[in-house]
Amino acid sequence: EDQVTQSPEALRLQEGESSSLNCSYTVSGLRGLFWYRQDPGKGPEFLFTLYSAGEEKEKERLKATLTKKESFLHITAPKPEDSATYLCAVRGNTGGFKTIFGAGTRLFVKA
Amino acid sequence: NAGVTQTPKFQVLKTGQSMTLQCAQDMNHNSMYWYRQDPGMGLRLIYYSASEGTTDKGEVPNGYNVSRLNKREFSLRLESAAPSQTSVYFCAIQAHEQFFGPGTRLTVL
Numbered sequence: 001e002d003q004v005t006q007s008p009e010a011l012r013l014q015e016g017e018s019s020s021l022n023c024s025y026t027v028s029g030l031r032g033l034f035w036y037r038q039d040p041g042k043g044p045e046f047l048f049t050l051y052s053a054g055e056e057k058e059k060e061r062l063k064a065t066l067t068k069k070e071s072f073l074h075i076t077a078p079k080p081e082d083s084a085t086y087l088c089a090v091r092g093n094t095g096g097f098k099t100i101f102g103a104g105t106r107l108f109v110k111a
Numbered sequence: 112n113a114g115v116t117q118t119p120k121f122q123v124l125k126t127g128q129s130m131t132l133q134c135a136q137d138m139n140h141n142s143m144y145w146y147r148q149d150p151g152m153g154l155r156l157i158y159y160s161a162s163e164g165t166t167d168k169g170e171v172p173n174g175y176n177v178s179r180l181n182k183r184e185f186s187l188r189l190e191s192a193a194p195s196q197t198s199v200y201f202c203a204i205q206a207h208e209q210f211f212g213p214g215t216r217l218t219v220l
Contacts, residue, residue: 004153009151032207032208034208034209041214042213042214043115043201043203043211043212043213043214044154044201044209044211045211046208046209046210049207049208087153087154089154096161097142097159097161097205098156098159098169099156099205099209101146101153101154101155102153103151103152103153104153
């Protein structure tokens with residue numbers, strides 16, 4: 001059964017304090033690992049897709065990396081506007097059209 | 112280009128009442144999804160539709176029904192609402208990544 005576990009549940013940072021969010025996954029035949037950002041009261045917004053171990057993608061202060069068991073979302077010199085919940089999700093070969101989501105990491109960045 | 116729209120945005124029901132949540136997309140994608148999101152549990156798939164005319168159960172289908180009316184519209188119906196269905200409901204469409212609507216916040220008293 002495909003599974004996604006995210007840690008920590010919540011992370012509090014000072015502005016400029018870099019850190020990483022973890023996404024551990026088990027999936028039968030990875031077809032894609034996805035990162036989303038969700039602001040309070042809104043739907044998730046797509047950030048990145050990673051397909052194979054060793055792949056990296058960047059967008060502004062965010063960089064996503066992938067190994068065979070984990071993905072990390074690195075946040076460099078965060079700003080208060082980076083505060084949000086970050087969701088990790090996977091799609092595997094046996095899930096058909098289904099995507100499995102983790103519970104998310106709530107990030108708080110204080111000025 | 113509105114993407115994915117959902118109505119209503121908020122709803123309060125009494126136990127046993129019925130209602131339909133509406134979802135429409137203008138992105139011309141085949142796959143549409145209904146999720147519920149509860150604190151600490153992430154997004155859980157209720158039903159999905161891989162294409163017009165087909166629907167399949169997800170992880171938590173009990174107490175819900177769906178209709179894929181046409182390629183644009185996918186509705187979720189609660190026939191007899193229960194307090195356990197208090198949640199935030201999201202509709203999504205899928206290219207490779209998913210695009211989500213703004214959500215419907217439902218409270219069942």
